[in-house]
Amino acid sequence: MSLDTETKAIDWIEDSILERSRRLREAKDVYASRQRTNGRITLSWLISHVRKLLVASQSWFVVSIVGALIGINAAVISIITEWLSDIKMGYCSDGWWLNQQFCCWELDGDEDSGCDSWHLWSTVSLARWFIYVLFAAALSFVAARLVQSLARYAAGSGISEIKCILSGFVMQGFLGFWTFLIKSLTLPLVIASGLSVGKEGPSVHVACATGNLVAGRFGRFSRSQSKMRDILTAASAAGVAVAFGSPIGGVLFSIEEMSQSFNTKTMWRSFLCALVATVTLSAMNPFRTGKLVLFQVTYDRDWHFFEIMFFVVLGIFGGLYGAFVIKFNLQVASFRRKHLGKHGVAEAVTLATITAMIGYFNRFLRIDMTESMSILFRECEDGGDFEHLCQTSAQWRMVNSLLLATFIRTLLVIVSYGCKVPAGIFVPSMAIGATFGRMIGIIVKALYRAYPTSGMFAVCQPDIPCITPGTYAFLGAAAALSGVMRITVTVVVIMFELTGALTYILPTMIVLLVTKAVGDLLGVRGIAEEAIRFNGYPFLEKNDHVYDAPVSRVMRRDMYTLRATGMTLGDVENYLDAAKVNGFPIIVDDESRTLVGYIGSQQLRRAIDQAKRIRDLTPDILCTFSPDPEEQPDARWSAVGNEEDTEANVLYAVASPGILKLWPWVNQMPLTVSSKLPLEVVMQLFKRMGPRVILVEDFGMLVGLTTVKDVLHLEPHEQLNSPIIAWSNRGALDGALEELWTWLADMRSSVNAWYSRISGRRR
Template sequence: MDPVELDDEELEQIRRYEDFTTIDWIQDSKLERSQRIRNARNNYAPRRGPRGEVTIPWVWARVRGAADAAQTWFVVSLVGVCIGVNAAIISIVSEWFSDIKMGYCSDGWWLNQQFCCWEMEGDEVDGCETWHTWSTVTLARWIIFIMFAAIFAFIASHLVRSLAKYAAGSGISEIKCILAGFVMQGYLGFATFFIKSVTLPLVIASGLSVGKEGPSVHVACCVGSLVAGAFDKFRRSQSKTREIITAASAAGVAVAFGSPIGGVLFSIEEMSHTFSIKTMWRSVFCALVATFTLSAMNPFRTGKLVLFQVTYDRDWHFFEIIFFVILGIFGGLYGAFVVKFNLQVAAFRRKHLANHGVAEAVTLATITAMIGYFNRFLRIDMTSSMAILFRECEGGGNIYNLCQTHAQWRISNSLLLATIIRIGLVVITYGCKVPAGIFVPSMAIGATFGRMVGIMVKAMYTAYPHSGIFKFCAPDVPCITPGTYAFLGAAAALSGVMRITVTVVVIMFELTGALTYILPTMIVLLVTKAVGDFLGTNGIADEMIRFNGFPFLEKEDHVYNVSVSAVMRKDLQTLSESGMRVKDVESMLSSTDVKGFPIVSADGSLTLVGYIDRSELRYVLERARKTRGRFSHTPCLFTPQGYDHDLDLADDGLEDTPERFFAPTSEGELQFWPWVNQVFTSLSYFSQLINHLQTPMTVSPQLPLEIVMQIFKRLGPRVILVEDHGVLSGLVTVKDVLRFIATEKPEYRPSWDERGGLDGLLEELWTWGTNVFSRILTWGRRIVRR
């Protein structure tokens, strides 16, 4: 292997294992370009031989090139197949765990209620002889229901805490940061993938007000990362790995909602800032393969990719726009409410419950089961609930008396109660230490509210069929379809909490196949977006990024009328281009925790020479220590002797030799050449790293901060150096920009910083609970002593 190529590999391994750092995409791009040039040189072969014939080496080079190009599509296909298979298994197991809380099948313990009662028509299985409830006594069934919920939550939370802490939560916020270049070692590893896949059905079956669609995206990205890591082409390139992970995220949404195009749009709208045409096609292909695999496995044996997939064949009326606007307003208010108060709960959880994740999950599951058992729309799985609420009344849709006129007010009250309770449960549950998504809970909340509105509108039509508002209704055709209101309410709630619009429209269209309802969906989502914009809220994923302090700039982040000099870091740790010894460099590394060092001239003028990364300093020192032993007094040169700063370095630097860079410039230096060259051969990488691997960006102190933010968003450098006429003034990173936004811009104040509200109530409850617990312990000790 080429020495330069070997050095690049070793350096890449060092960078790969640095946790909680950011990838310099400019440097990664240059390394990848150098790798392509090396491959082209190594694979070069003349097309024609001495006699004009086609040479075998040329043919073999073309074959290798075609195989290399096909490898990417093979990896994308393999990722899609794995995601589809995993999604099918999770769906099947989730259904079984959810039904086992209520009873068992006498024909086979492995059958869930649907398959056990396959011969029964519709979803009413009360008369199914092969399905047996655990008890005929309501109280006993309630207790067993609670016990199963608590056991499932305990197993899931304990596995997460013990084996894979990164398996907790949704994962969308973290994946957005990873795609932007933030390194979280192990977040997309096998342990996370396995534990999240195993615990996700348990969490869904426990009844917690969380969904599996968000975690499905995380699991899919784990699959993409693991499969890509098995191939050298992707393992050595961060940008190529990012393409596969982006495609996997699209496939994750595709199998979660049965919406391949919606998955691709979700990746564009929500996940990745740098979405090239090449990445888009790979995302489309991966989503299609994953969806095809899921469809081929047919986990529900109904031909549906998801349980709540429905079909509408009726049209809507213009007078219904009034009620569509109401649904949109609800979606915007719901999103703002949940984001605001869930983040306050997250702040409380971080402060008091960080070490009590298992107890918290079990407590929440117990409370949810105790309350939800007595409401039919809270007792069953949320996806099953949406499948019922989305249906038209004709064709087997009269489940739970949803379509009975005599029961409409009782059903409306039950739906309203389910909406209110579910909102409260989502606020306190989302973010606990189990795999937890918010897509389906939000859709379930919107579905119950929307169905309630639809029932009320239908009741108005039934009471006043000849009113002027209903004059467009045909007499022999049902005028109002409450199921469509549930469908639109689900879209509004999902858009309100995630702050995405186009993706939701496409997902809902692919779920229903109803072209006629695209316009109502757009109306609802535009109203939802307007309400959210008016209230000034961001999506829950974006707010969680800020809450966790990840170095991520949103596309919507802007700061005007501020220069970069107001944000830059001025107290810098610098290295001199010459005059330093190894012990000085080691002392600098041990006394600081910065990720890199600017290189300045040795004359004390702070003239900027370059920049070197901390990991590369450690790499050079470790390599020299292994080969040379003790060398603490060895001089370190960060620029080659005789190096011309005006030298054009536009080439890739692959032909550079020590003679070119390190030739002595005077007789005084020449007399040390035999000794210096011996150690300098190991330390010469300093100057090579500065001049060829690092490409520091420099800006003027007067440059507007907004332009610097655009550079970070579009180009992705780790650090930008600020220099004034060649003299180093400071440096700025993404965290410096975010810190400035948080401290200097009051309009960016996060909602969890606002005291009073739910956070204050939780603090009071925590204080009261700890006092009561202390008293109980004290009384217990006294009783034991007696």
């Protein structure tokens, strides 16, 4: 979607006025009821107060239901994902529905202890490899086909779009039932196929769809966009909470990453939703380990100050990794949009097949990413060995394997994230950081063993392990996640809740501060923000930009305006049909252009249609958008939100013969600014107040209007702190993909020509 595409947006000022009108109306009803009963306690009085109590508690009830459903859905997805991931390698003779962990439960899932119930598909290595690849291709094909046929919005992560929805951008169907169902069904298939994508981002999308479906059943939320936004924000917090087993981290994620306007009431609702979802997931215990996530660990060993230099290395890696992945992934996305738009299924199957063919031969790429992290996070002294990971004799072989896994998975993430299946980037990034961090930890441990008497290791005691490579994997995962998402506080809290140890809070903060510094130095935005810019969504970022321009630089001077008096109904309807805009400024006349107010297109069309139902209106009837001097102006905007007031306003509009009074639907106090106002101030108005449009006037004369999309059209060179990385810049990877595509097209043409010649000779 480009910025030129007409999109719908929510006017938060209008929504707040509507909500205020409803509250005033309810208060008047309560006051009228008291007046009728003279303050006596009657049955109607009790019923009204009980109803008021139920309405007040409705939000907390809805949030609790949403949290419970999110927890149940997350548990089911986790169980199915584990089974599908293991079925690629073998099956359980005791029950086909059991994965390897449950099949070998008595042996605690130890692969080396010889589980008789778990059978590999074949004893031949080549056959096992072929079956592994075949399963990966089949799972990815089913997932991509379902997404393409039934719910195209189920593809991708969904975080970028949800950020836009929470800011007021309307995307019909993105949080609908089919999107929820297909994404819930295909997410386990995609993860089990081995594609280098994660389920944490899609989990947020599924959680918000759950919140939208549940809250939409209640009129209080379906008619108020601000209340629905609170539910969606709370649901996004619950989505992260069940993904990482981190309720507080989920709340902070919704504050730091998702929502632009966050108040105390929304925070408490988010906390309750995340808490209920986490408790539900814990009660279902999908991994039968008593832990909320598969890679949850506990560290009780202290760290040493000399390790800070290695922590800084991990932080630098996180920043460089984020910049590298974001830049080249957007180039791949540009190539995908240009050439692969109609080949989503083939692309997903090809990527899954290539990933399986390559990853099978690396021990850290072959297994599921969450399982890989659970292995890399372990301490060697507590039974954490996996295929000689903790053996000194195999340390350099492990270093090579971890380095290769880091490099290959980084490339696979770049080309896989954004394909037409549910795809997140949280866990893949953490898995990459974990392999790199474990590699650094093994190297540091090898240095200690080689030079135990060095001054750097003087604080180490001979009888106590000095270096814990698992903690380096843990810190590397945090660095990579922070580098690609550009979030810091949330990652610290999530990692704290994963480990349950305050000991490594300081190292985590050091690593993430270095990661953020490197990202800021390179001018990197988070991948969600870059995806928003790439897709052209009208979204204003949280960070403040300094523009070397006034608002007159971007405002629209050619506008469709309505005159306050003198226009016929036919003229107004012609304007509505010809002008594809969200609303019309109202002026006194074309010469003075004195601003009177603003009216939305939908409100105007609805008012005219309802007036026609009450009385036959001819096209030559005069319309007035301003009240007579003796009439009392009323800016309630009641026609949008309340049927009773709508009917009253329509009856008033058609009361006078020969004239249609439309001024009750006019916003007589629109938000206006001067044309000389700096553009960054206008940006703050859009961010904090959320209007759909801001009118520009000089000395009472209307000179233009501006919207969010107009501001986003500003050229990058006019932004004084514009980022270095831009998706539109052609890079090496983009050029290489273009060359590869050209080569494949030429080869296809050659094969077709050869086949035609052979077929002609046979005839």
